[in-house]
Amino acid sequence: xxxxxxxxxxxxxxxxxxxxxxxxxxxxxxxxxxxxxxxxxxxxxxxxxxxxxxxxxxxxxxxxxxxxxxxxxxxxxxxxxxxxxxxxxxxxxxxxxxxxxxxxxxxxxxxxxxxxxxxxxxxxxxxxxxxxxxxxxxxxxxxxxxxxxxxxxxxxxxxxxxxxxxxxxxxxxxxxxxxxxxxxxxxxxxxxxxxxxxxxxxxxxxxxxxxxxxxxxxxxxxxxxxxxxxxxxxxxxxxxxxxxxxxxxxxxxxxxxxxxxxxxxxxxxxxxxxxxxxxxxxxxxxxxxxxxxxxxxxxxxxxxxxxxxxxxxxxxxxxxxxx
Amino acid sequence: xxxxxxxxxxxxxxxxxxxxxxxxxxxxxxxxxxxxxxxxxxxxxxxxxxxxxxxxxxxxxxxxxxxxxxxxxxxxxxxxxxxxxxxxxxxxxxxxxxxxxxxxxxxxxxxxxxxxxxxxxxxxxxxxxxxxxxxxxxxxxxxxxxxxxxxxxxxxxxxxxxxxxxxxxxxxxxxxxxxxxxxxxxxxxxxxxxxxxxxxxxxxxxxxxxxxxxxxxxxxxxxxxxxxxxxxxxxxxxxxxx
Numbered sequence: 001x002x003x004x005x006x007x008x009x010x011x012x013x014x015x016x017x018x019x020x021x022x023x024x025x026x027x028x029x030x031x032x033x034x035x036x037x038x039x040x041x042x043x044x045x046x047x048x049x050x051x052x053x054x055x056x057x058x059x060x061x062x063x064x065x066x067x068x069x070x071x072x073x074x075x076x077x078x079x080x081x082x083x084x085x086x087x088x089x090x091x092x093x094x095x096x097x098x099x100x101x102x103x104x105x106x107x108x109x110x111x112x113x114x115x116x117x118x119x120x121x122x123x124x125x126x127x128x129x130x131x132x133x134x135x136x137x138x139x140x141x142x143x144x145x146x147x148x149x150x151x152x153x154x155x156x157x158x159x160x161x162x163x164x165x166x167x168x169x170x171x172x173x174x175x176x177x178x179x180x181x182x183x184x185x186x187x188x189x190x191x192x193x194x195x196x197x198x199x200x201x202x203x204x205x206x207x208x209x210x211x212x213x214x215x216x217x218x219x220x221x222x223x224x225x226x227x228x229x230x231x232x233x234x235x236x237x238x239x240x241x242x243x244x245x246x247x248x249x250x251x252x253x254x255x256x257x258x259x260x261x262x263x264x265x266x267x268x269x270x271x272x273x274x275x276x277x278x279x280x281x282x283x284x285x286x287x288x289x290x291x292x293x294x295x296x297x298x299x300x301x302x303x304x305x306x307x308x309x310x311x312x313x314x315x316x317x318x319x320x321x322x323x
Numbered sequence: 324x325x326x327x328x329x330x331x332x333x334x335x336x337x338x339x340x341x342x343x344x345x346x347x348x349x350x351x352x353x354x355x356x357x358x359x360x361x362x363x364x365x366x367x368x369x370x371x372x373x374x375x376x377x378x379x380x381x382x383x384x385x386x387x388x389x390x391x392x393x394x395x396x397x398x399x400x401x402x403x404x405x406x407x408x409x410x411x412x413x414x415x416x417x418x419x420x421x422x423x424x425x426x427x428x429x430x431x432x433x434x435x436x437x438x439x440x441x442x443x444x445x446x447x448x449x450x451x452x453x454x455x456x457x458x459x460x461x462x463x464x465x466x467x468x469x470x471x472x473x474x475x476x477x478x479x480x481x482x483x484x485x486x487x488x489x490x491x492x493x494x495x496x497x498x499x500x501x502x503x504x505x506x507x508x509x510x511x512x513x514x515x516x517x518x519x520x521x522x523x524x525x526x527x528x529x530x531x532x533x534x535x536x537x538x539x540x541x542x543x544x545x546x547x548x549x550x551x552x553x554x555x556x557x558x559x560x561x562x563x564x565x
Contacts (some may be wrong), residue, residue, distance in 0.1 A: 038390070044470075073412075076413070079412045081412065081413070112515065119549070188447045203431075206433055207426055207431065210423055211423060211426055212427070213411070213412060214409055214411065214423070215405075215406070215408070215409050215410070216375070217370070217373055217375060217404075217406040217409075218404075218406050218409050219368075219372055220373040220374055220375055220395065221399060221402075221403065221404035221406060222399055222423065222424070222427060222479070223394075223395045223396035223398065223399030223400070223426060223427035225395050225428075225517055226375070263413065263414075268413075268414070268415040268416065268419055269415070269419065
C-alpha cells in the first residue's frame, strides 16, 4: 500500500477520534476538546472529556482494531471472504465464556481468558460441523455452521441468565448487544495488552497467511507447516476477538467489512492488510459508537446494532457476488 | 534428483494403500513423467512430497537428503511445486503473486533482497508474464494464470520442480508453452517431475516415464519402453493406439 494511503488512514483515525471526543449529550468545540486532552479547561470539561469520552473512544478504537485484524486472519486462513469472528460464532462462544466468568466473579484481567475458552470451543464446533458436511470448498457452509453455533451460544447465555436478578439480566443483555459505554482506563489497558500480543503474532504470521490464502497444498509447497500455522492462527484470531468481546460484548460484522475496505485501499499482502485493517477498524468503530450516542438522543443505541445496520447489507452484497 | 524408495501411503478408512511400495527417480537434467489412470496414486506422490500425507514406510529424498530429516522450508528451497489446483480467493497483483515464491528464502521480517527481486524478474520474463505483472490474478485467463503459477515456481528456485497436471485447463498452444518451460528447466539441470494424464504430450516431451497402476509401479523406463500398447492397455483397461 502506498505511503500516502497510510498517512490518510492515520490522519482519518485521529480526526474521527477528535470529533468523537467533541460529540455527545454535551458538545464541545475543537479548541475546548483539544485543550482538555492536554489538561487545559474547567473541571467539568476535563472530567467529561478525559474520564468519560476519551476512554470510550480508545475502547472503540481497540475493539475495531482487534476485530479488523481477527477478520483478516480468519478470512485468509479459511480462504473465505465471508469469515469473521461474529459470523463464525467465535464472538458468541466468547460471550458465553465471559458471562460464565462474570457470574463467577472472575477478575477483569482474566475475563479475556474465559472468553477465549468459549471462543475456542465455538470455532472448534463450527469447523467440525462445516467439515462434516464435506463441502469445505463452499464458504457459505462454514458461515451457516458459525451462525448456528452463535445461536446456540445465545441460548446458553439465556439459560445462564434464567435465574439471575433483573439488573444483572439487563446488564448482560446490553453487553450482548455490544457497548463501549462503560469504558475504563484499566479495562483499556488490559485489552491493549491482549491485542498487542495477539496482533503481534498475527503480523508475524502475515507472510504465512499470504501462502495459506493460496490453499493448503500450495502453502506446504512454499515451506509452511500448514497444520501448526493454521492452529496458531485460529488460536490467535480467537484470542483477539475474545478480548474485544470480554471488554465490550458482541460487536458484529466489523471483522467482515473492514478487511474488504482495506483491500480496496490497496493493502494486499496480509501483513499490510492486518495493520491497515487495525486502522480502518478503529476508525469505523469509533464512528459507529458516535452514531450510537447521537442518533436518537437522549437514548443510546447498542453499538452492535449500529455495526449490524452497516454490516448486514454489506454481507448480502458479498453473498450475492459469490452466488 | 527426487527419489521415492518403497513409499507406502495409507489414507484413513481405505482398505488398500494409495501408494504401495513405490520406488522411482526423477534425475537432474531431465523430465520424468508419472502417468497412470485415475486413482493410480499420481497426486498422492505429490502430497507425500509436500508432507500433506505421511509415509507409512519408505523414504523420499531430494538431492540425496531424506525429506524426513529436512524442515519444510529446506524442502521448499530445493523443490518448487505447481499443485494441480490453485485459486487465488483474494486479488493480488501478478508481481506480488510471483514474489510469494521467494517466501522460503526470506526471513519472517526481512524485506526483499536484491536476489529475491532478480529471481522474480527473471521468472516473470522466462514465463512471459511481465507484460501483465500489474494486473490482479483474478483478471487473468486460464493460460495466463497457469504461466503466473509457473513464474512463482521458477522464482522459488531450487534443484527440482514438480508439476501436477499443469496442462489440465489449457488449450494446445498454452500446453505446449508450459512444456517448453519444463524442457528449458531440464536443460538448465533441474530435475523435473511431471504428473500428467496426457499420454500424447508426455510421450513427446518426457525423457523418462513411470506408469502407475493402483499404487504400484507397473512400468518405468524410456518413453519407448513404456509407451507400448502391451504395457499400457492392461493398466488403462482400454485398447490404445501407440
